Amino acid sequence: MRRHIVKFTHQLAALALAGTAILSTASFAQEQVNLTWQMWGDEKDTPLFQSLADLVTAEYPNIKVTPQFSGWTDYWTRLPVLASSGQIADLVAMQSMRMPSFYGVLEPLDPFIAADNFDKSAFESSIISGLSADGVQYALPYDVGPWLMFYNRDKFAEAGLAEPKPDWTFDDFKAAAEKLTSGDNYGYAVQAFDFVAQPVALGAEYFNDANAFDLTNPGYEAAVGKLVDLVAVAKASPVFASGAGAQTGSGRFAAGNAAMVIDGPWSLLTTQASVGFKVGVAPLPRGEGPSRYITAGSGWGISAASQHKDEAFKALKVLTGPKAAEILASAGRALPGRLAEQKFWYDVAAKDIAGARETLQYSFDHSTPFRLNESWNEFENLLTQYLPLALNGDNTTDAVLADIQSQLP
Structure with a gap:
């Protein structure tokens, strides 16, 4: 009888130890x-x-x-x-x-x-x-x-211009920008990143097949040249400045001094909430080929x-x-x-933003890979630093791009 009691006691002890182990495991599993x-x-x-x-x-x-x-x-x-x-x-x-x-x-x-x-x-x-x-x-x-074209609907209406369609062309955009420019009010406010997003929309590439920068290829030079001419020749946009405190293109748009600016949906709603006019959005204007956009x-x-x-x-x-x-x-x-x-x-x-759904869905349907490499941020900084030389007419587009290219790996 005593042997049975001892055996039973040992079994209880084993069960208690097992239970403790189970509880410890559960506690560990739920550790904060x-x-x-x-x-x-x-x-x-x-x-x-x-x-x-x-x-x-x-x-x-x-x-x-x-x-x-x-x-x-x-x-x-x-x-x-x-x-x-x-x-x-x-x-x-x-x-x-x-x-x-x-x-x-x-x-x-x-x-x-x-x-x-x-x-x-x-x-x-x-x-x-x-x-x-x-x-x-x-x-x-x-x-x-995707990057979009924000536009001031009130200014388009005052100028008697039809609002942009999803597949509008660069020629359409240029004509609107020139008509909307008068005195200190511009049709468009260029920014450094436009020289990436807009050339891609026009069908250009800034990389070669090895994913290395190729800024002097004819397609990219021509696309950048279109934007440069809009500033330096047509005077439809002010030159962007990169110094501290400089007024940005988005700032000019919000102030009502520029009728169009390139920006993204991440700032669309805050822009609409902060301005005194109706904001519309359209895809970036395309070139002679099909539309294509980076996101x-x-x-x-x-x-x-x-x-x-x-x-x-x-x-x-x-x-x-x-x-x-x-x-x-x-x-x-x-x-x-x-x-x-x-x-x-x-x-x-975005229910009150004209063209938001149509524009974004069209842009996603025509998206193309955003090509990047480890020197991308350096490239963007060089665009900001050197492109004003072309926009001011102090140097040619080709020379500025060649200078930037020489500083990239």
Whole structure:
């Protein structure tokens, strides 16, 4: 009898130990994980993005996400410093145009996507590509957009001009810009990036087949020359200036001193809310060939230094998921990268913008890959620095492009 009691006691002890192990495992599985989420913006953005962070905790109670903001310029300056010092956040915002320079701070997402059977086809294909490097996915998108032509509908009406159609040509655009120019009021306000987006719309390429810069090819020179002539010869746009405090093309448009400017859907709603006239949008004017447009956008990835990558991917799915996209779109913060949720931006945030849905859908239907390499940001800076020489008539377009080309790898 005693032997049975001892044996039973030992069995109870074993069961207790097993139960303790099970409880410990369950407790470990639900251990609280605090993720930091680094992005550009300012403190006024906190409530909106905190509402997205709260979605993560609602889905995964053991995961808490804390947004952290810094200004646009500071963000890109600090990012490599934070990465090298091990202080980078778990979740990191990434802009597609800067992906070639910064993807090294991010964890490749392909293993997580494969293990989760995650459906990338729910997103606009151009931004999925834009947040990749060498065929590897490094971030998932929250917004996307092509460059568009913003125009002042009131000025078009006053001048007796028909509003632009989706397939309008550069000749149509030039004629409108010239007619809308009078004294200190211009038909158009050129900006540095226009010399990338508009030449592509005209059918030009600034890269060769090896994805190296080729700014002196005849097609790109001719396309840039069209814009230069609009400023230097037709005087339908002021020369853009890059110095601190200089008035931007977008600023001239908002002030009513320029009737057209190239910008993106990311600033469309704030522009409309801040001006005293009706804003319309159209695709960029095409050349003699078919329309084609580059798109860009932003998303979030997982830092390579994160100690909580599995939890970070769970959070990432929520932050780029349908409900988060609906919140951002309805608030006018982003045209979603998610296709199904773009309706909230069109139907709620942009419902009063003439041509928004038609223009954007036409542009996506005619999109072309945005070609980038690791020297892209240097290229953009050189355009800003040297193109005013051609716009002022101090140098020829061909000479300026040759000078920029000589400074690129």
